[in-house]
Amino acid sequence: MAVQHEYPETETFKAPSSSASGSFAPSGSPCAATDPACSDEPHSLLSLVVPFHNEAPIVDAFFDAVVPVLRAIPRTDYEIVCVNDGSTDSTLEKLLAACEADFRVRVIDLSRNFGKEAALTAGIDEAEGAAIIPFDADLQDPPEVIPRLVARWREGYDVVLAKRTDRRSDTYAKRRTASLFYCVHNAIADIVIPENAGDFRLMSRQVVESLKQLPENRRFMKGLFAWVGFRTAEIAYVRCPRIGGQTKFSGWKLWNLALEGLTSFSTLPLRVWTYIGGITAVFSVLYATYLIVRTWLQGVDVPGYASLITAVLFLGGMQLVGIGVIGEYVGRIYMEAKRRPVYVVRRTYRRPAGTTTAS
Numbered sequence: 001m002a003v004q005h006e007y008p009e010t011e012t013f014k015a016p017s018s019s020a021s022g023s024f025a026p027s028g029s030p031c032a033a034t035d036p037a038c039s040d041e042p043h044s045l046l047s048l049v050v051p052f053h054n055e056a057p058i059v060d061a062f063f064d065a066v067v068p069v070l071r072a073i074p075r076t077d078y079e080i081v082c083v084n085d086g087s088t089d090s091t092l093e094k095l096l097a098a099c100e101a102d103f104r105v106r107v108i109d110l111s112r113n114f115g116k117e118a119a120l121t122a123g124i125d126e127a128e129g130a131a132i133i134p135f136d137a138d139l140q141d142p143p144e145v146i147p148r149l150v151a152r153w154r155e156g157y158d159v160v161l162a163k164r165t166d167r168r169s170d171t172y173a174k175r176r177t178a179s180l181f182y183c184v185h186n187a188i189a190d191i192v193i194p195e196n197a198g199d200f201r202l203m204s205r206q207v208v209e210s211l212k213q214l215p216e217n218r219r220f221m222k223g224l225f226a227w228v229g230f231r232t233a234e235i236a237y238v239r240c241p242r243i244g245g246q247t248k249f250s251g252w253k254l255w256n257l258a259l260e261g262l263t264s265f266s267t268l269p270l271r272v273w274t275y276i277g278g279i280t281a282v283f284s285v286l287y288a289t290y291l292i293v294r295t296w297l298q299g300v301d302v303p304g305y306a307s308l309i310t311a312v313l314f315l316g317g318m319q320l321v322g323i324g325v326i327g328e329y330v331g332r333i334y335m336e337a338k339r340r341p342v343y344v345v346r347r348t349y350r351r352p353a354g355t356t357t358a359s
Contacts, residue, residue, distance in 0.1 A: 043075050043076055043077045044075065044076055044077070044129075044130045044131065045076075045077045045078065045079065045128060045129040045130055045131075046070065046073070046076050046077070046078045046079075046129050046130070046131050046132075046133065046150065047078070047079050047080075047081055047127035047128060047129030047131070047132045047133070048066065048070065048078065048079070048080045048081065048133050048135050048146075049081045049083070049120065049123030049124055049127055049132060049133065049134050049135065050062070050080060050081065050082050050083065050123070050134075050135050050136070050137050051083045051085050051116050051119035051120055051123065051136075051137070052082055052083065052084050052085060052087060052091050052095065052137050053084075053085040053086065053087055053091070053113060053116070053119070054087045054088060054089045054091060055087070055091050055137045055138070056087070056089040056090040056091045056094055058137060058138060058139070059091060059094040059095060059098070059137070060094065061139070062137050062139060063080075063098055063105075065139055065143050066080070066135075066139075066143045067080075067102070069143040069144060069146055069147065070143075070146065072147070073146070073147050073150055076150060077104075078104060078129075079104050079105075079106060079127070079128065079129060080102075080104060080105045080106070081106050081108060081123045081126055081127050082095045082098070082099075082105060082106065082107050082108065082123075083108045083110065083119040083120070083122050083123040084107060084108065084109045084110060085110055085113050085114060085115070085116070085118075085119035086110055086111075086112040086113030086114065087113075092107070092109060095107045096349060099349050099350065099351060100351060102351075103350070103351040103352060105350075106126070106348070106349065106350040107348070107349040107350070108122055108123060108126055108345060108348055109345070109346045109347045109348070109349070110122060110343055110344065110345060110346060111343075111344040111345070111346040112344075114342070114343045114344075117219045117220065117221050118219065118342045118343040119343070120134055120199060120221055121219055121221070121342050121343065122342070122343045122345065124208055124211065124212070125212060126348070127208070129205070130204070130205050131150065131153055131202050131203065131204055131205070132202070132203050132205070132208050133146060133149060133200070133201065133202050133203075134199040134200060134201065134221075135200060136199070136200070139240065140239050140240050140241065141162065141198075141200040141237070141239065141240075142237060142238075142240055145162055145200075145235065145237045148235050149162065149201070149202040149235065150202065152202075152233045152235060153202050153204065155233070156231070157231050157232060157233040158203070158204040158206060158207050158230035158231045158232070159201060159202065159203055159204070159207055159225070159230050159231070159232040159233070160201060160202040160232070160233050160234070160235065161194055161197045161201045161232060161233070161234045161235070162197065162198075162200040162201055162234075162235055162237055163194065163196055163197045163234050163235065163236050163237070164196040164197070164198070164236075164237065164238070164239045165196070165236045165237065165238060166238040166239065177258075178196075179195070181258050182195040182196075184262070185258075185262060185265070185266075188262070188266045188268040188269070189223075189262070189265040189266040189268075190265065190266065191223060191226050191227050191265050192226065193222050193223060193226050194226070194234070197222075197234070198222070199221055199222065199225075201225065203225070204230070206230070207228055207230050210228045210230075211224060211225070211228055214227075214228075216264070216336065217335055217336050217338070217339070217340060217341075217342055218260060218264070218332055218335055218336065219342060220260045220264045220265070223264055223265045227265070259328065263328050263329055263332060264332075267329075269325050269328075269329075270325060270326065270329060273322040273325065273326075276318065276322070277322075280315070280318070
């Protein structure tokens with residue numbers, strides 16, 4: 001059974017009077033005559049899902065870069081589903097100005113900051129397109145790759161992954177830890193996550209409907225994308241530096257996300273303590289046998305307090321680590337058992353097609 005969310009009614013509105021960048025404001029008609037994407041052939045709706053959290057400095061640059069690319073894709077209409085994930089700066093105001101200027105921009109305003117995975121889920125749930133593309137606002141994933149994703153989708157693939165071939169824009173530490181995570185995860189989990197493939201991908205409507213049936217509250221989207229499967233293709237691209245602002249993922253948040261991925265798709269961290277306990281028990285029996293034989297042959301020896309305290313501390317440490325691993329799983333069971341929604345929508349904004357821009 002799918003997670004139940006709170007969906008307030010969509011509001012048709014007049015946004016604040018501040019104007020967005022003019023390069024993405026279309027004419028009042030749904031399809032301008034000069035638009036390369038306009039033709040008499042049937043069009044598919046493409047949904048670009050973009051989470052925003054305190055990205056005010058780059059909102060205008062984002063639309064300036066993305067909209068021309070989307071408008072140039074043949075036989076394609078598009079919508080941009082912007083999810084405001086509890087921003088505390090002027091991100092929401094800028095998104096509303098963009099929504100006022102272009103009816104193809106929708107804004108989903110969450111009630112607070114739920115995190116990127118929840119914001120991405122909210123956007124995917126709201127997207128109406130035949131194909132859906134999760135996308136980052138910082139433009140590290142080049143918009144020019146989107147037409148290539150669409151082209152492979154039209155060849156019959158349900159999922160088209162965008163795989164990073166060059167990550168020099170990331171720090172050395174981030175590249176190494178990401179590589180280590182993929183190596184560990186794919187070694188212990190039943191579901192293999194494609195290495196260097198992030199959230200940037202195209203998914204068909206059938207894939208998205210399958211994702212929406214998954215009931216997890218604590219969501220690791222890369223793993224869920226891989227779990228649903230379907231016919232998959234890959235394209236390669238080079239990742240770019242951020243166009244501005246600061247990353248919202250600290251080292252601690254990335255560590256917690258890695259734990260989420262490992263515990264969501266593998267029980268090996270639990271099972272390994274069965275093996276460690278068994279090996280320790282066998283070693284203890286062998287050592288006890290050795291002590292009995294030595295005492296029988298050589299007599300009673302003076303106890304070694306140093307070796308005793310070392311053994312106690314070693315076994316106590318292993319037990320605490322094992323309890324900690326169990327605690328990670330129990331904590332996730334506790335969170336899932338509450339059946340809270342993944343996110344809460346405060347308000348949804350969109351301007352109906354064919355209406356004029358509000359002044």
